[in-house]
Amino acid sequence: MKKVVLKRKISNRVVNGHPWIFANEINLMDDELEAGEIAEVYTHDEKFIGKGYVNPISRIPVRLLTRDRHAQINADFFHKAILESWNYRIKIGYTENCRLIFGEADGLPQLIIDKFNDYFVLQTLALGIDRWKKEIVEALEKIFKPKGIYERNDISIRELEGLEQKKGFLSAPFDTRIPIVENDLKFIVDIEKGQKTGYFLDQQDNRRAIKQIVKDADVLGAFCYTGTFEIHAAHYGAKHVLGLDISAAAVEHAKENAALNNLKNISFQCVNAFDALKEWSKEGKKWDVVMLDPPSFTKTRDNIQKAISGYKEINLRGMKLVKPGGFLVTSSCTNLVQPDLFYEIIEMAAKDARRTLRQVVFQAQSPDHPIIRGLENTNYLKFLIVQVC
Numbered sequence: 015m016k017k018v019v020l021k022r023k024i025s026n027r028v029v030n031g032h033p034w035i036f037a038n039e040i041n042l043m044d045d046e047l048e049a050g051e052i053a054e055v056y057t058h059d060e061k062f063i064g065k066g067y068v069n070p071i072s073r074i075p076v077r078l079l080t081r082d083r084h085a086q087i088n089a090d091f092f093h094k095a096i097l098e099s100w101n102y103r104i105k106i107g108y109t110e111n112c113r114l115i116f117g118e119a120d121g122l123p124q125l126i127i128d129k130f131n132d133y134f135v136l137q138t139l140a141l142g143i144d145r146w147k148k149e150i151v152e153a154l155e156k157i158f159k160p161k162g163i164y165e166r167n168d169i170s171i172r173e174l175e176g177l178e179q180k181k182g183f184l185s186a187p188f189d190t191r192i193p194i195v196e197n198d199l200k201f202i203v204d205i206e207k208g209q210k211t212g213y214f215l216d217q218q219d220n221r222r223a224i225k226q227i228v229k230d231a232d233v234l235g236a237f238c239y240t241g242t243f244e245i246h247a248a249h250y251g252a253k254h255v256l257g258l259d260i261s262a263a264a265v266e267h268a269k270e271n272a273a274l275n276n277l278k279n280i281s282f283q284c285v286n287a288f289d290a291l292k293e294w295s296k297e298g299k300k301w302d303v304v305m306l307d308p309p310s311f312t313k314t315r316d317n318i319q320k321a322i323s324g325y326k327e328i329n330l331r332g333m334k335l336v337k338p339g340g341f342l343v344t345s346s347c348t349n350l351v352q353p354d355l356f357y358e359i360i361e362m363a364a365k366d367a368r369r370t371l372r373q374v375v376f377q378a379q380s381p382d383h384p385i386i387r388g389l390e391n392t393n394y395l396k397f398l399i400v401q402v403c
Contacts (some may be wrong), residue, residue, distance in 0.1 A: 015054045016044040018068065018076055021056040026077075029277060032388060033123050035076035043070065048280075049176065050145040052079075053085045067142020072175055077123040092146055093153040094124055100157060108382035111194050113215055119384045119392040125150070128211040130192045130203050132161040133213040134216060136184065139167075139291070141175040151184050162188035164205050181206070181326075187356040197222055198275040199249055201242065204267065209239065217307075217345070217377035220397040221246045223375050224305070227341045227399065228252045231302035234335060236287040241268030241280075243305050243343070248272070248280040252303075255280040258287045291331035304332045305343040318350055322359055323353065330363040336402040341374070349394030353378075364402075372401040 019042040020028065020035070028035055035055065047053055047068050055063040055076060065087060066078035079087055100122045102374055103112050114134070115127040125139035125209040127150075134154055144167075163184040168326055172179055185360035189205035205212035221243055228247040235244040245268075248255045257280070259265050265284040272280050283290075287308075308328055311321035329344055336342055346356050357376070364371050378385060379395035386392045 015065070016047050016051065018043050018047075018055045019052050019060075019196070020055065020057055020063070022140050027388075028098070029057070030388070033064075033066065033118055033121075034074045035066070035078070037075050042076060043068070043075070049211065050141050052142075054083075067140070067145070067377075069141045069175055072140065074140075077140060079121065079123070087235045089149040089152065092122075092149050093156065096127075096150070096153045097157055100115075102228075102384075103222065103382055106381050108380065111196060111213075111215060111218070112382040116381075116392065118389050119386050126211065127154070128213070128215060129158075130194050130205070132158075133188070133192050134158070134160050134163045135205050136163060136165045137167055137169065137211065139169065139171055139175070140164070141177055144172075144177055146173075147184075160185065163226070164190060166205065166210065169210075179392060194340055196242075199245060201240070201245075201271050202226070202267070202274065208267075214239070214242070216347075216383050216395050217242070217397070219380040220345070220377065222301070223397070223399060224343055225250045225376070227343075227374070228255075228303055231340075233303040233305065234258070234301040235305040235307075236291060236332070237306065237308045238268055238282065239264050239307070241271050241282060243278060243307060244268065244280060244282070245275060247303070247305070248277045248314075249275060252279060257282040258290055260262070260284065260286050279383040287375070288328065288331075291335065295331050295334035299335060300337045300340075301335055302337055302340045303343065304335050304340070306332045307345045310346075310348045311356055315350060321348055321351055322355070325356070325359045326363050326366075328369050329360055333367040333369050333402050334371075338403060341399060343397075343399050344401050345398070346396045347394060349391045351391065351396070352390065353396050357398070360398060360400070370403040372403060374399040374401060 024039045049069045053068050064078040064081040066076045114129045115125050125143045126137040128135045166181050168179045168181045192203045202212040229251040231252050233247045233252045233255040235257040238244050238259045244255045244257035262284045265282045268282045305362040311324040376398050
């Protein structure tokens with residue numbers, strides 16, 4: 015098999031388990047290696063590290079798939095890996111709707127598969143894993159006999175790998191608006207037009223965490239998207255819930271989801287949430303609970319300071335809208351902002367707002383998105399509930 019040899023002076027990150035190998039860590043790469051091929055990786059002194067797929071034009075030229083020298087990377091390899099990931103989800107109780115494959119955390123770098131009851135949405139975000147898409151689809155068909163499989167590869171990161179953006183059916187066509195049930199509530203998942211794979215499964219546990227604090231409360235939800243947090247709040251007994259989003263399509267979808275659950279104590283507005291929070295704090299408006307679930311403020315380390323400033327500002331505005339003794343519910347999905355830094359940002363906002371915080375809940379994504387210590391991109395979601403005094 016073709017080889018990649020690493021430099022002598024590199025960190026122990028790769029040897030200790032990290033699957034990414036950056037260009038500046040490589041000493042020699044077989045001249046005949048083509049993008050997407052499988053290669054064996056060795057230390058400078060010829061000790062075997064693992065096997066992975068290669069893309070010389072990528073910022074990460076090698077991503078490891080196995081540390082087993084005898085493993086063969088073929089259709090059976092992917093079938094076994096998907097089955098093992100499914101057995102893990104069964105063990106922890108995430109089966110109806112779940113992230114079936116969470117990339118590096120499941121040993122399949124840059125592969126995402128979400129399961130919405132009998133339907134699957136797939137993303138292959140690097141060239142090396144995209145080459146195995148046919149075998150991955152065949153494994154899903156054998157293990158699950160699904161009603162449909164759809165790819166959402168309309169994501170710009172693929173272009174860094176020399177791949178085109180695209181989306182479409184990987185099975186016979188089907189209705190891409192899929193009804194699901196989460197926490198006894200009904201939602202429509204639009205896997206064709208929705209963000210990413212159509213639904214944010216990573217927050218399913220966190221949406222339950224608001225149950226007690228929203229009872230008999232006036233609740234404001236900013237960046238509501240299709241209204242999942244807001245609908246949970248209304249269902250859990252809020253006096254009234256107002257959801258805000260800049261997308262008219264998202265607001266209409268949120269209204270549809272609310273109607274599915276026969277909720278009357280909820281409304282949505284299509285507005286710029288950043289502007290609304292700023293304006294309403296100046297006007298002195300107050301809510302018992304304010305929920306913030308903004309989009310990622312950065313995807314690169316170059317803009318990390320911008321992200322810190324953005325999260326601080328949005329949480330400062332949110333705190334100013336919370337009645338004394340009320341609650342702030344806030345999230346960050348930027349893996350470049352790790353949990354300690356996120357909490358530090360929240361504390362800076364509280365200091366500027368002259369408010370004291372009492373932590374209620376601080377947790378990550380649901381465990382069908384497993385966290386591997388040392389792989390920062392798997393530890394990406396921060397979810398915090400604080401009482402604002």
